[in-house]
Amino acid sequence: MEPSNLSRRRMLLSTGGVMALAGTASLTPLSAALAQEKAKTQAKALPAYASWKHLDSLIVHSANTIETKRSAFGSGLITPLDRLFVRNNVAPPSEQIVADPDAWVLSIKGVKNPKDMTVAELKRLGLVAVPMVLQCSGNGRAYFPEKPSGTKWTVGAAGCIVFSGVPIKAVLEATGGMEAGAKFMTGTGGEDIPEGLDPNTIMVERSLPLEAIDDAILAWEINGQPIPLAHGGPLRLIVPGYTGVNNVKYIKQLAFSKDQSAASIQQNSYRMTPMGEKTNVNQESVWEMPVKSWITSPNGESGEDLKAGLVQIQGLAFGGMSAAKEVEVSVDGGKNWVKANFVGPDLGKYAWRQFVVGMELKPGQYEIASRATSEAGTVQPEERVANSHGYLNNSWRDHMLPVTVA
Amino acid sequence: MEPSNLSRRRMLLSTGGVMALAGTASLTPLSAALAQEKAKTQAKALPAYASWKHLDSLIVHSANTIETKRSAFGSGLITPLDRLFVRNNVAPPSEQIVADPDAWVLSIKGVKNPKDMTVAELKRLGLVAVPMVLQCSGNGRAYFPEKPSGTKWTVGAAGCIVFSGVPIKAVLEATGGMEAGAKFMTGTGGEDIPEGLDPNTIMVERSLPLEAIDDAILAWEINGQPIPLAHGGPLRLIVPGYTGVNNVKYIKQLAFSKDQSAASIQQNSYRMTPMGEKTNVNQESVWEMPVKSWITSPNGESGEDLKAGLVQIQGLAFGGMSAAKEVEVSVDGGKNWVKANFVGPDLGKYAWRQFVVGMELKPGQYEIASRATSEAGTVQPEERVANSHGYLNNSWRDHMLPVTVA
Structure with missing residues (x-):
């Protein structure tokens, strides 16, 4: 590098x-x-590879971890790229790999007719566009009282964007289908591996269950433009409903295999490790996202108290593997709830819904919370699932905001 | 200025x-x-007020007329702001008006309780988000054989974006409703009027029929961020389905009145003037958009011939006042048509749909065209409606592209 x-x-x-x-x-x-x-x-x-982002909308934790401010989500359904969070497990490769996106080569293995395909060739196989929530596995880690190591994301390691590309199913069709006995789809990232290091210790290679294939795509566009390096261009594996790490950036190999990847990021990371235990391969892998919501406005980021009167309380909600069906809002810390209205059209089961509810607030102290229910019938829980790395926090109580009305 | x-x-x-x-x-x-x-x-x-735009995706006709390249629409459903066209009738006001958007004041007149409201106050009345096509009245003027004066837009004076704001209906409710006898809703832009000039000769003040109220909003966000000056921030009148000029930028007054505006832009411009006649107030005003579509890929902008084989032909389609229901594609200049598939979810009746159809193309010459049909049952016509200013061109033949396959 x-x-x-x-x-x-x-x-x-x-x-x-x-x-x-x-x-x-x-x-x-x-x-x-x-x-x-x-x-x-x-x-x-901002790091050089993300210098084009809107700094005022972001919290830069480090060169590889950049979060959207709670106040910067807006109400536009889709998150603008210059406001979208960034999370890299390893520093990104050279900017040169996005200079000629069509020339990028993907090796396809574990299929009847293994082959290398350029992005230009993949573009000829088909086109779909998927609006979806992209969320880091550790979004909400800041609210774990045990203070697990890792970036202290609050709500901003998430966005709703549109990825465009070719369905994995079309790629399988063009390569003769999976080899018999495959149990996992494995994507390998194009990060540079420093010489002398065992690749398994550093490479970003993630294995996914075969049911992930149904809606997965190989994407070359994000929000209508070629995917920039910061978001995994020129080609990214997109697995709607799965946390960010499973959406492998700069993908150079797609393989169908009997076994999960031997890479450390698959074996010993991104697992729901019980408190006090060591992470191992038998613990549940961090794959699917659970139902979740949070308030975006009022958000207290201006530092000023809110003026009394009619207030439009806004937020975001998604169901994970199914759409958000309903959202309730509470201003008294969860004692009473009122139903919110969705804002704008439904963009499909993997996208988030923005919601709003108008409430008359008198001067005083409030605790504003939201609670989503998915089409699958799952209600966002009051408490997070305890785990030693701080993954998948969807507790409504953790995401609650104190607001002073003057 | x-x-x-x-x-x-x-x-x-x-x-x-x-x-x-x-x-x-x-x-x-x-x-x-x-x-x-x-x-x-x-x-x-790029002019200073639009210096943040992506120059490589744009054709800069002048400081007030900037077009999106046909190759730059992408397949992301919503047009990113840095790729969106710009059209100002008059140079925009100072950038200072967007420094504190919440402080901008709108005068509301022709209602039972006329009042001035700040954007901060409007934000308390409600929130909707509307995905919609914004298109300049003169988009496609370049294809008029009579070469009418005005910017020679091809396809790029259009985009599909999300505006967020408060419904006009909620504003009417908060101001006691329209005065009796009102026939028009009139928006006045906040452009600077040079001293000594009759304001009517230069001001951007547009009147709309009352049925436009139903879906109209006062918007403070575009694509989830505060509206930049280039797109009419801090507050813009948004009339979904109506051509660009009717969506008044930096709106400073909203009035309900018996008569249309006396401004020249209402009286003597933006009318469907028959060839050879002088424009006058009895001619049809350019308000609603007709059904339209065009091909975005292949587009010939690379300068290279297309390689033979399976090709994904892509484009955009919208119905104007109702959704696009169907799109057909022809590669032989309109002799034979095949049905295309829509890409991604339906974002509502005012948004466009992206479409794709895979076709095997052998080496040779092709003329690629698309033809949309709206939910209202209107089919995009082969020929444009002749008019002396080159408005509302939706001819499929005019938008057809010659493509060489090698």
């Missing part, structure tokens, strides 16, 4: 910081602390 | 050009011509 602009910027910043401190004898401890704090804030600039 | 970055850039460019020519005695006529051509291309840079 080339050093990114960010690393360069950080280097310059820290060097500059040291020089400034050394050359200013009269610097008080307080202003030194402020300078350090400022340097820290500036280091949270 | 402040001079824009573009004017400054143009000035620098032309000065620089002259200097380069003067200082280079050995410059040949050909290289001088090339330099001039290059300067011309560079002068077609």
Whole structure:
């Protein structure tokens, strides 16, 4: 990997910081602390590969973890790309891989006629467009009281976008179908593996159950444009309803196999590990997303108290593997609930619905929560499922917001 | 208006050009011509208020007319903002009007309780989100053989976006309803009127029939973000199904009145004027959009011939005031037609549908056309309606593309 602009910027910043401190004898401890704090804030600039994003709408946790602010989801059904979260398990490959997307090659294995296909060839096989929630497995980790390690996402490691590409079923048809006995579909990411490292320790290779094939696609567009590097272009495996990590970026190999990947990210990560236990391959893999919702407005991010009167309480809801059927809102911490209305059209079972409910609020303290029910009949639970890595938090109580009305 | 970055850039460019020519005695006529051509291309840079747009996806006709390339629509259902066309009748107001969108004031008149409301106050009245085609009245003017004056748009003065805001009906409810006898809803744009000019000669004030109220909204968001100046923020009148000009930008007054606006843009413009006649108020106003479709891929924009074999022919279709129900595709100039499939979910009657059909094409010459039918049963016609300003071109033959398959 080339050093990114960010690393360069950080280097310059820290060097500059040291020089400034050394050359200013009269610097008080307080202003030194402020300078350090400022340097820290500036280091949270967008990394080079995501420099085109809208910084004011985002929380930059690190060069590989960027979250959408609760106030920045808006009410437009689809999340604009420049507001969409980013999560990379490994630093992305060179920007050069998206220079000529049609030339990218995918190896297809574990089929009757294994072959290499370019994106240009895949584009000739068919086209579908899937509006869907893309959500990091650890979204909501910040609310786990046990403070598991990993990025402290609140609500913003999620977005609803449209991926366009070819159905995996059409690719299987073009390659003679799966070999007998296959039990998993495995996607391998195109990240650079540093020489001398055992690839299994670092590569992003995820295996999925065969039922994931039904709605899965190989995508070359996101929101109507070629997928940028930040979101896994030139080609990404898209498995609607499954958490982000399963949607393998810069996919270079698609294989159908009897066994799950031997990669550490499959064997020893992204599993629902009970508190206090070690992660192992027998624990449930983090695949499907559960029903979930949260409030987006009011959100308290302006720092000002809300004015009393009629307030339009807004939020987002999705069912995971089926559509959100209903959303209720509470302003008293879950004692009483009222039904919210959906905003805009239904974009299909994998998309989220935006909701709104108008309520008269008098001056006082409120705890605003939302609770979604899926078409499958599952109600968003009050409590999260305890697990040592902080995955799949869909507790309505955890996502509740305190709001002061003046 | 402040001079824009573009004017400054143009000035620098032309000065620089002259200097380069003067200082280079050995410059040949050909290289001088090339330099001039290059300067011309560079002068077609984006204006300052739209500098955030994706230039490679756009054709910049002028600082107030920017078109999406046929190849840049993609298959993502919703047009990303940085690819969306721009059309201003008058230069936009200062960027300062979008600095604090909630503070923008709208005067509401011709109602029982006329009042001024801020955007913050409007946001408390309700929320809807409307996916819809926004299309300039003159989109397709380039195909009129009579070469009417006005921008020579081909297909790209159109996009499908999501506007969010409050229904006009809720605003009427909050202001006591229309005064008796009202026949028109009139929106007035917030453009700066130069001193000494009769406002009627320049102001963007459009009147609409009362049936437009049903689905009309006052919008503060486009595609989930505050409306930028280029698209009429902080507040825009949105009349789904009506051509672009009727969706008044930076709206400062909404009035219900017995008469149409006296502004020239209402009286003497945007009317279906028969060839050779003068425009007058008795001619049909350009309001509702007719059924229309066009091919987006293949589009010949790469300059290379298409390779023989299975090809996914793609395009866009909308019904105007009702949804597109069906689209047919022809590769032989309209002799034979096959039914195309819609891509992705139906976003409601005012949105467009993307369509695709896979066809085996042998080497040869093709003329690829599409023809949409609306839910109302109207079939996209072969010929345009002749009119002297080149409005509402929905002829399938005009939008047909010649394609060479090698």
